[in-house]
Amino acid sequence: MSGHPKPIMLHWVDKLTEDLIAHWPDKKEFHCNCGISVSGRQHVGRLRGEIVLTNAVVEELKRKGVSATHYLILYTSDPWKGKEAQLNAFSDPKDAEKYINWRLVDVPDPTGKHSSWIDYYWKDFGNPLPKFGKDIKIIRTHEFYQTEEMKKTIVALIQQKEKVRGILNKYRAENPFPENWIPFNPICDNCHRIGTTKALEVDLKTFKVRYSCSECEDEGWSDMKLGKLTWRLEWLAIWYTLNIHFEPYGKDHATPGGSRDSCIEVLETVLEHPGPYGFWNEWVGYSEGRTDFGDMTSSGFIGFTPTTWLQYAESHVLRYLYLKPPPKRRIVLGLDKLPSYIAEYDKAQRIYHNIEPFDDPSELQTILRSYEIAHFNKVPEYIGFQLDYNQAIILGQLVEEGEKGTEKAIIKLIATGILETKPSPEVRAHIHFRLNLARKWIKDCAPPHLQINIPSEIPKEIIKNIDPETRKIVLALAKTLETTSWTQEEIKKCMIELKTKFKLSRKQMAIFFGILYQIFLGTSRGPRFAPFIAALEQEWVIGRLTQIK
Template structure:
């Protein structure tokens, strides 16, 4: 019996729908400890937003909230992104009080949220954002949660000590006061609490000062803060990373605290694997404060948001992913292929694979897939075109090349033209900043003796036959020219790859490069013919 295919997003939506709640609150959270990266986007933005949309399609009231942690202390490891001196000076300071490291914004938080909200809109995500600073200062249910934790601190200490080697004392106050003097929040000790005035007496171990601080300016320890936020927003569902999923991790303690201290059920959860960045050929987990990341706000400069969303939806949530900027063309190819499968332009023989690609394509388009395919030239080809014209967004030249290669004609829609130009713009940025050497193109301006001396009579005959073919045709599709070159190479060389290497030699001065036929067609036709005839 064949088991029907169900996408993992739809499976999660179905399970939540069975609860039949009046309102669903899908929660996520990001610490503003440095640049927000695309790993955050997978777990905290794209996944819960898709589940929210799925619940809304079923007629439920659903909201996706994302907590931005701004009360946390600055970590010392930020020295990897802002330098040792700055990190040592401000380590332990509440994030919202840390100055902008580049003196371009009012503080640390504003700097690293700059352009973030705009990118969220570009991704088509509907999210309600709350900073922990405003939650502690203004939300009445957070105040209730804090008071509950203080009043039940004996029980709370018992729970926390189950997860600690060094036990907390019985008189421990589960609160991290803000030092009024140095703004440290991780080197303070709560000495006493006055619930009526909502103040905490503290001693700062960093600057030595003592005093009273409003509890609206401090924070709960993380293991207590997380379930307190569930209580504050009455959270229904939350995805989480593997750091919280380990035995004895914060997920386990938070689930106990929400039940035994707050008297509520823990939210439904989904385990999400991390996204790593390839560093020196080794995958390293992305970390904002640790300086290992590809920024979320950078994505829309190099690619369409739907490409990243498709990758995340197509891969199972427990699949560990590794990213590097050189993958951008390949990820675009995956999305383009899914589009062709969705519109039955390309056949996918495996039925489950076909359904996975089609459903992921729909989700990447926010369940509003286009009525017609765009069928854009590949990202790799666009990167070749823009390099051939000097990395300029020259509309006339780009469209001229695409007409020559039969990618567009007079009937091509304005929508498709604009999408092509957007991909060209992204390709320019990617080539300029991220493309590895094998993607970069530098055409040999003039053949010199160092190249000519390496050519044989076989090479000259091979080049001449290709030149004659190009010269005899007005419009050539890249795949047609590719086949002609392949056939000629097999005729003249064993192995045939030697022919391709000789073509790269006379045009690029190397033994390899981009796909040869599309590359040649980005160049001026007369130049290509003259070069093949060794006249230029």
């Protein structure tokens, strides 16, 4: 943060890391953990706590000279619930009901292109994961249950199951676990379900469990390595087996006396092992337009994936959005609002590199530190230019794709004064990349008023409906533009002078802009006027305006 004042307060990541070290003062090696169930679409909301928050702490621990590992548990042995959105992923939802209560790893890929449901829905999260978090060790529970370490933990818990039951029942005033309860979900050897079985007896020497299945009424013995602990015990068994020191968790586990507290008590009382340091974070909501659809959810298929995000924006933009606000504040994301997210990141970049001043010292430090952490504490050198995403949205529609289109865009940027000189290879690559991102966003996500489709002629009905006074102002604008330097700023000044000259109110000005958009686009709305007009040829713009005579 060269050139900026010293921090007056710690960023929440730094404070959390210091608190974690204070909690474990003698530790030289930290194991940090998070977990997700691959029950459906793996949305970007899961990047917030499980990836960005945890990874930021891990990287800060490393910067302080201690060893740290980031584990990510994929709960692949959980039963597939067969919710409406899950069933609808298949071409025949009714037929897919046969997979209800199978282990997630056993459910087939609905597209038939991958080996399982897990592999299909994990790819759009797992493939781009290194862009959002570094050196993450992924563990799938169906594989973890095959290990000797997990087997020993299961044996220890079942050997003391009455003690476990007594503790958990303190938190279950209603529906307590009965005597002879066995905290294990066996897999049915007949119908392969794991969510419809009851453990009747265990043989810890052979690691077999006798079960009954309410679905197919089968009874028998099955391999415990194919089953799973009940979810609370599974959670704490992972803490114990991996020796976890830190794990963030969602607000659903943050209630005092809730699931996490019961797990901690079992871990510390039964297994005599300290519980991990915890930190809860809010969830991420999903919106379209002004509608908030609630929190993103995997099994409900609400939200969008990291792969989808990367089609329109860079990974560090989203990391910055997650790092700047307090983690206990809800964030709502919508792809239609993506230009504003990029604008927020670009502003942080300008502030960090002393290009743009910022007066609030408290927020300044949050911006600077968030920007650093977003880049894994290795901030790249400023290349000397930012292509505003909104500008890229306009240019991307006015020039063709590929290098030829990029060259035309650069010529326009230089001609309009946005780019002062011939760009360096780095700047050129940045322009090319942003143009491609913006084109893809326009195609998939943009509201209609940002999509540029210029009619070859002004529709006659539009010309006919322009009243004499407005016609006079439009022609005055055309005349003024003849001698105006063709830059965004000069065009803005021209519009301000026009407003003053004709004494137009704000409402009248809004109506006037609507008419201008009709002249150029055939619709009453469009991209920001000055950048849009500046991207067009001056002679053509003036000619278009004078067509209304």
